[in-house]
Amino acid sequence: MASPLKVAVAGLGTVGSGTIKLLQQNADRLTERLGRAILITAVCDKDHSPRDYPVDGYRWYDDAIRMVAETDADVIVELIGGAEGPARAVCERALAAGRHVVTANKALIAHHGMALAATAEANGVTLAYEAAVAGGIPIIKTLREGLIGNERRQVFGILNGTCNYILTGMRETGREFEAVLAEAQALGYAEADPSFDVDGIDTAHKLAILATVAFGCTLDFKAVHVEGIRHVSPVDIAYADELGYRIKLLGIAALTDRGVERRVHPCMVPAGAQIAHVEGVFNALVVDGDFVDTVVQVGRGAGERPTASAVVADIADIARGTRQPTFGVSVRHLRPLPAAPMASHRGAYYVRLMVVDRPGVFADIASILRDNDVSMEAVLQRGRAPGEAVPVVMTIHETEEAAMVKSLQQIQALSWVVEPPRMIRIELI
Incomplete structure (x- = not known):
């Protein structure tokens, strides 16, 4: 021996x-x-x-x-x-x-x-x-070894159990973000200062690593677009259910004709998607490969035992004499691919406005969207309250992020909009 x-x-x-x-x-x-x-x-x-x-x-x-x-x-x-x-x-x-x-x-x-x-x-x-990355889920080995023969165009997933626990709790109980966060802290799922988790930084760290291993590109944490979940409300979660979606904080890395997308933000995903049913503190990773098609991995993304399992797996490779390049290829062979600007991202959107209920509101909204080449798919408004603030929900056909952001800035400037618009990207995965 x-x-x-x-x-x-x-x-x-x-x-x-x-x-x-x-x-x-x-x-x-x-x-x-x-x-x-x-x-x-x-x-x-x-x-x-x-x-x-x-x-x-x-x-x-x-x-x-x-x-x-x-x-x-x-x-x-x-x-x-x-x-x-x-x-x-x-x-x-x-x-x-x-x-x-x-x-x-x-x-x-x-x-x-x-x-x-x-x-x-x-x-x-x-x-x-x-x-x-992802605790007990062997995603690095999967990308670097198991899928070595595949061209990877996209990898995405739920990479933070704290955020997934909070969003699950909000959906199941209707409670506000702060109440479920406090519960997560009491159970040890969230730190006393939860900023790294709920503001998306923890997920962004992991996504930057995944993009490099998946695509063989240089590691660039600063290129990750990062948003957290503090602004997600029970109202948005309820509307998501009504529209056939669930809200998840996703990290998404993709190769596009504009460069490498690296983005972390809340997403509405179809309720029938596999990742929509990953709840609580669990993580999930989805990889698209040209020969393997789609691979889904689900497991505990943190904690003493799952993370220790991953640490020992690496020690075991060293004990066997197995050596792999850190990111799948030698550092000198990592490609300096351009970062795709978030402003040029194209996708569908959910928007919630709080507006004073009066004649002409929809005409003003439609005019701004038309002028920015943004097309509404559907509008939801429950009941009437003339002269009072009411929620108006829109879903938007696929459009460019820059046009969506500009439209919302102009809508927010209108006198009858009483709070900043809430926008959540819809991912048809």
Whole structure:
């Protein structure tokens, strides 16, 4: 049997603890499957409080950078988090020293993945990050290995369980965003500061990575159009149901004749679509390939056990001696494809207005839309309340984003519009 693969783990939070538990509990199974043992030799965390798993046999460090310098581990597992600071320094130094690195850090990869991958290639080691995108769903392996023979034109999905839980709760109970968010925080599904999740940043980090792996293009987080879910209301969710849609926060990457689209925003998806029925904290990924057609993966996108499963899968590849280019091709072969401007995106739209109910309202709306070459598909208004504010809902035929945005700016300027228009893109997936 080959000599053990020595591993050092930096960060004993939720994912780090889960990783150690998995390696301990399934040690015999892993050894049998890999033909060699995985041996944890060192751990790093400033919190020395007792754990619910044994750590006595490991050398303990308070400083992760010192651990990299002193340990003889073959693999450094970075589970500290954050795009800068110790997490970045640990990965840079480990790769430069010829150590393999496994991480669950989507922000680090989204912002610095190109440079880290170049260092890994220069030193003949692996930078692995399956756990950084969609937790326990093996989407990186699927794109990089399972679908290697396919031309990928689109990859999209639900990439944040917190947002999916909130939108599911709002639809099922009719409660407002803030109430369901508070519930998600109480259950541990949302952080005390939920901004990265509900404002779409977490999804954008993951989408930037997916676009690079799927299309072989340079990694460009700044090219991602990002919107969150704070503005989605129970009124919009109810209208979506009436129109035959469900609202999901999607990350969508697509190759178009204008370049690479990378966009994160709430979408209305047909109620019959598979992804419409992915509820709660679950994630889902959909990949379109020219030979395989459509592949759908659903699973838990976060949490101790699913994310640890992905971390250990990367460690297992290293133990087997399996090496893949970080993004599917060498960094020097990633293509600098142009970013498709969001203003040139074409699609259908849902729009909700709050307007004072008086004669001439629809004539004014129709005039603005006509002048911007925007065509209404349908209009919904329930009841009459002369002189009072009432909701007016429109669906818009496929049109250019720039024309839609300009139309809404002009409509908002009208005196009888009492609050900013709400726009949600309709994705006929």
